[in-house]
Amino acid sequence: MSDSESRHSNTISDSDEYNDDSEHSERRVRRADAIELDRAIEEYVNHSHVSQYDQSLTPAHKYLGNQLRETSGRAVYEEGVVHVLPVIFLGINVVPGQILPMIARSTAMSKILKYAIARNRAFGVSYKLNKNKRTYGTIVEVFEHTDGIENLPRFHAKAMGHQRYEILSVKPFPESLEETIVLAQIRVLKDSTLLDPYSTLCLHPRRRTSKHDEVCRKKDMGQTQWPEWVYKQFDVNHLADRLTDKIRMAYKDVKISDDPDLLSFQAVRLGVFNQEQVSDLLGINSTNMRLQYELNYWNKNQSMQKFMCARKECSIPVCNMSSVFPMSPEGPQGTYCNSWGQIHDMITVTELDEDLDVTSVGRPSEECCWFPGYSWLIILCPNCQNHLGWRYLANNNKLMPRIFYGLCTRSITSTRNYLRDERPDFSDDLIIDY
Incomplete structure (x- = not known):
């Protein structure tokens, strides 16, 4: 074989090998594409079966049952005028627009609810009765309750916060020795808002438009x-x-x-x-x-970035504040009532601190769960055994989020100053009218 023929033969051989390698490479690419497509299809199928939690279920407080009777009408108290109102000191605050769920098992809660429902369904909720400074609270009105409560030892109700008040004086609740409920003289506080401090300075307020606000302000x-x-x-x-x-x-x-x-x-x-x-x-x-x-x-x-255990001499980090997320359209913090009638203020978070190995108590339970489709488990601080809140686990693997946590607001704090009892005082000259 001549040199030219030999070179030609080698060229053909190299070409065949190149073609074989190219075919193998194309097969590998096609195989990889097929695997990737299968994975994409599998992820799509799995994702298509995933269902997000319906947040509208939370403010409905379904754990109270479906037999609550809706009420009609609304009691509105005149602002600035002194009224007599039954008040309960719950250890938590209620703000206007907030829903308060209740399971009346205690004598105090049962008495004040029956008293209110027999009249105009309104009563006051305050954190506690202060001796050395003013006491404030919010008037709540029952809008749903169990029917025929007169002869029931236990019943359920929902109320909503409306107007704010200041307590002027208190006297014992009728036929009761309970210190947590009183008949109080209150003054309903007036809401006032200074909308636009620049309006009195404007030379030509009728000519001002949204495009010229900044220009007009500088001239004013x-x-x-x-x-x-x-x-x-x-x-x-x-x-x-x-x-x-x-x-x-x-x-x-x-x-x-x-x-x-x-x-x-x-x-x-x-x-x-x-x-x-x-x-x-x-x-x-x-x-x-x-x-x-x-x-x-x-x-x-x-520097507020983390929630910490609020118990004195503990201050162990619990979670990042960025982990807070809502499980309700009303926001991440909600008020709930357990089967024993205890009312809790709770904030929901996606995860706890990586180094926090909480102590779990008991087994997951669906009883009186505040989030339908989940089971709860009590969690304690590993450092001081303070009750931090609950871990929630989805009963269905397709329900998202699979796991989240509810932290009692009274069990956590965002500032170390609170742990040392250096609490800022907002009580001086609070009543300010513009």
């Missing part, structure tokens, strides 16, 4: 000796925007209200303020001032 500032930042301190929308930014920095999955008044109450139901602080904040008449206090508190505690 020329009429006053005060700089713009002074007025911004009282601009309710500016305050709401600043507080919203603070909340979003700490919580990633929480929907925030655009209404400044609603935001001022939503901010106290994120696990940041303890019950005494919330009680004091309820005494502030002005939405502007309430937002100022809340914003000031966030500014003083810029």
Whole structure:
């Protein structure tokens, strides 16, 4: 064979080998594509069977049963006027718009509910009766309850918070020695909001449009000796925007209200303020001032990133604040009642701290579960055995989230100062009218 023939033969041989390698490579690519397609199909099939938890079930409080009777009408108390109202000291606060579920098993709860339902269905809820400072609370009104409660030792009810009040004086509840219920003289507090501090400065308010707000404001500032930042301190929308930014920095999955008044109450139901602080904040008449206090508190505690065990001399980290997420359209913090009639304020989180090995008590149970489709398990702090809350497990593998946690707000804190009893005092000059 000549050299040219030999080179030609080698070329053909190399070409055949290249073609064989190319065919093998194409087969491998096709095989990989097929495997990837099978995986994609499998993931799609699995995902198509996954169902997200229906958050509308939570505020319905289905664990109270389906036999509750709806009521009609609404009691509205005149603001600034003294009224007599039955009040219960629950150890928690209720804010306007909040639902309060109740299972009346205790004598105190049973008596005040029967008393209220027999009249206009309204009663007051306060955190506790203060001796050295003013006591505030919220009027709640029963809107659903078990029928025929007169002769029942145990019954269920739902109430909603409406108006805020200040307690002026108290006297014992009729035919009762219970210290947690009283008949109180209250004054209903008036809600006031300074909407636009610039409006009185505007030379031509009718000509102002949304496009010219900033331009007009700068011109209006020329009429006053005060700089713009002074007025911004009282601009309710500016305050709401600043507080919203603070909340979003700490919580990633929480929907925030655009209404400044609603935001001022939503901010106290994120696990940041303890019950005494919330009680004091309820005494502030002005939405502007309430937002100022809340914003000031966030500014003083810029380092808030974790929830910790609230028991003194513990302070073990429990979870990141960014783990907070809602299991209800009302937000991540809710009020619930167990089968023994105990009322808990609870905030839901996706996960606990990696280093926190909580102690679990008992076996998963569906009894009186606040989230339909889940079972609960009591969890304790591994350091001090404080009751932190509950672990929730989905009964169906396709229900999402599979696992989440509910933390008692009285068992956690977001600031170490609270652990040392250095609590900020909001009680001075709280009643402020603009």
